Amino acid sequence: MRLKIAHLTHYRFAEPAIYGLQQIRLVPKTRRGQSVEDWNVTFEGGFEQVHFIDQFNNHTLLIGLEEGTSELVIRAEGTVLTQDENGIVGQHGGWTPLWLYRRKTDLTRPGSAIQAICDRVGTGYENDVARLHALMGVIAETVSYETGTTGVATTAEEAAVSGRGVCQDHTQIFVTCARVIGFPARYVSGYLMMDDRVQQDASHAWAEAYVEGLGWVGFDVSNAISPDARYVAVATGLDYLDAAPVSGLSFGSAQQGLEVSVQVQQQQQQQ
Structure with a gap:
């Protein structure tokens, strides 16, 4: 299958943030039964501090909150090719x-x-x-x-x-x-x-x-x-x-709202 995925995480804060850090694991693995054709992670209200492969072979990204931001939007989207390997x-x-x-x-x-x-x-x-x-x-x-x-x-x-x-x-x-x-x-x-x-x-x-x-x-x-x-x-x-896909902490603000949207749909295989 050729699966198109779009994952949105939207945090809203009651007060402007003084400091915050989010740990992101939103990049699919390439392994038996699946391969990443294209993938992109973007964010608004934050900036990349470091990215690395952790001890479990997970693509991990640390995002710092921009000082004074009242929201953080994280988008992960792309295409993954999959096949049935009976688990x-x-x-x-x-x-x-x-x-x-x-x-x-x-x-x-x-x-x-x-x-x-x-x-x-x-x-x-x-x-x-x-x-x-x-x-x-x-x-x-x-x-x-x-x-x-x-x-x-x-x-x-x-x-x-x-x-x-x-x-x-x-x-x-x-x-x-x-x-x-x-x-x-x-x-x-x-x-x-x-x-x-x-x-x-x-x-x-x-x-x-x-x-x-x-x-x-x-x-x-x-x-x-x-x-x-x-x-x-x-x-x-x-x-x-x-x-966990997204985890973290923030100071100087209380989380007021969280919106998460995940879309997964099959696309035609490219010839």
Whole structure:
């Protein structure tokens, strides 16, 4: 597929900002199943301080707020070519060692609710992929998709206890459980083209687990499938905080409003 993506983030501040810094992860990865044809990130009300590739191979940009600005507009847009690889990303690479993806973080620390999900999955499957698909199914049955019930600080255990959440929570629960049952796992943020619309609800999140012989394999609990050609991976990490599209702080102002718009549509392949 040839996917055209436009992502707008618009902050409004109650008072002019004295100082602020935003960390941006909005450049899609080039890897198995996807390649970036063109991409551009622009902003109004801020200026680039530095850009770099972080420890998880994410394109990362730090933006400083212009002193006295009352709003910050960030636009990320471009075209990505994708193909269906049945969720298989392939072998591990980069600076971060594979064993680190077994590490517990504050957002992915297991408790009794997580352990109960793992116990329901059990053992005796034909292969590791089948076991991970079973895990995805148990999470989908246990934690219903409900917007407005959790936030960015909600842990996997808290979402599992409440039995409600969104893609971010489904992903962190899967990552936490996969690590408990013995798989390296990571959080993925990116885009999903929903077939019935151009304007998407938001950016998306799913998980990847490392399977011997295959490498990284994706699992989208919220949609109960492995990612296909409609998915575009942007950032990966141990949890949401490592892969958040936009995060930051400001001084001398209070955030008054935030508008986020994500559009993903298929275009004709160029001959």
